[in-house]
Amino acid sequence: MALTREEREQFLAEPHIAALAVDAEEGRAPLSVPIWYQVEPDGTVWIMTGLDSRKHQLISKAGRFSLMVDRLEPTIRYVSVEGPVLDTTPATIEKLRDLSARYLPAEKVDGYVDSAWKNHGEQVIIRMRPERWVSSDLGNV
Template sequence: MSTLMTIAERETFLAGTHIGMLSVPDRHASLLIPIWYAYTEGGEIRISTPSGSRKLGLIQEAGYVGFAVQQEEMPYKFVSIDGPVTAYEPTDPEEYRRWAIRYLGPLNGERFFASIKDALSSWITIHIRPQRWRTFDFGKEFG
């Protein structure tokens, strides 16, 4: 039996709440970093970062990134993509507030957002179009 996810399964899994792992090439070694993200099925992955960050500079230089999410408990699953960066835009504070609540829950999300909202005026949201997909669902091994 194949352990590959269907298109619907991979889209739903990527749209779930996971910490993403962003991979960006560098001259000496890839930058690999955990990051919050947003994804709507059939759309693009969105991440945000401060405008002066090393991460943003490397992403702008490369124009192309790798990204993965996983489920760490059984049944193990992952979705990995790579693709081009399609847009850079100022981070929308309200969207980032929704991310904070998504990842931290209502109380801690609001608290975290309150501590960072002023800094968001200098953040950039990056859009990534999934181009190549790799998936694995260990649960399919057991039928």
């Protein structure tokens, strides 16, 4: 059964790991990798990745990407979203802290942020405007 808009928004507000997919080079399958994500109040989805990463290069070339978020417990539920890139901006330590706080226990955020900011290289934020949604809760089947 498809999720309502409210159910979808509530599900995406939970700290799930997304699978990012983007078209790859000719002769290769799409790149599909796990990634942290955030959803803004207006529904815009954003991710953070390395400026020199393959993800960023492929997303820049394709101009769009998709995320698929799922869970197995208490029911099998998923949301997939796809859309064009709105913009790419330099990451800030504040955005890294916000994203990290979504996924890590509070006592680990500062240590992770300090390490990531120093060691992961230059990062960018890529914002996507959702165009297509696919969602389901298979618990009622």
